[in-house]
Amino acid sequence: MVYVFAHRGSSGTCPENTLSAYKEAVEGGSDGIEIDVQYTKDNELVVIHDNTVNRTTNGKGLVKDYTLKELKMLDAGCWFSEQFALERIPTIEEVLAFVKEKEGLLLNIELKNVVIHHEGIEERVIKLVRDYSLSNRVIFSSFNHISLHRISKLAPEIECAVITLDKQFKPWDYLASVGAAGWHPQWSKIDQHIINEMKKRNHPVRVYTINKVDQMEAFLTNDIEAIMTDYPGKAVQIRNEIRRTRGGE
Template identity: 35%
Template structure:
């Protein structure tokens, strides 16, 4: 049966990458996995936020990396989505791990580009180790060199490449990075590539699927393809 992965928590019902979105996803037993985005504060603390800038999902401005944790914690990360979420904060990765441990698989996307966040892999892996969640997480990124670095640091944690496009030698790239997961934008994923990847023992995540017709189609390709969606309810009602 296809795994339902809540994208940035249940972001169709609550502000993305907040504890509210995480708790909503945890409250639905049929959601077996969750995806979150991680960056570092100026003082080196892993926090949950997607954009490199603060404007879209908070009442702050500027780059995430230019603010300390204390500064980020002053911001409202919920009101933009709905007034009832006013007061939601940007969570730390530690808070997310504590809540999710033992409940579902967690796909941690490292929102890093080249040298933007030195030490992000080490800091995230240290927290995963601290919470005893090596068997419960995936670590993924668009930065394939970063994923190769994660693999050199830890041989146990499952790692994956995020891809939006259809590069040649895709499966060979996964192997070259020491990864075992292909996380691909669904417009570029095909039935054939899905089958080939799973046949080689890789996990396949399709993102971000929100329209029921597309969800149904991709689910039909293979029972093991994981569906990453902002609206888990739409997938779960397909049966």
């Protein structure tokens, strides 16, 4: 079975990286959710994708220039729809507590430490994941592969996954050099040969971001670990239809 991960929650139907988006993803049958984590001015860990609050809140400026209290005053939902007015930026602990209550739900934590360096973020997220006893349900990913290598040394029991934007030559060799097990490639930058070789070597491949129906149908019938999508409910529905068809129902 190909898993369905909700990219920033059910971000096609709810404001991204909000508790509403995560709840809808779970209600729609998602196997996992993907979130983005970075520091506030007062060194708290919050869940938001961009380095600024401009696009997904009614505020302006860099996330790192806001304290947690100031970020919590921003509206993180009205930009998407008035239905979600007063939605707030969650902390990572709020998300971990949510996941903890959902038996079997997986969590992909992407560290947003490429453009802006967040000193010590690896140690902080590892400690929190361990505090919530979620090491076996969490995947750490990042475009910052130095950060992933650090995590692989600090927490070998937690899977690390390299995110890439371009085509890769023998990605299994590169994963070994980083200390990562998983690979998260952009969907258009992979081919079947690479997928097959990764499968032989037991490296999970989770492809992003799959939003069109034909793409969902193609990748949900492929031999990969998971797809990441803004429309997890739709992807789960398509996966169920594929199962029924294959089962002759």
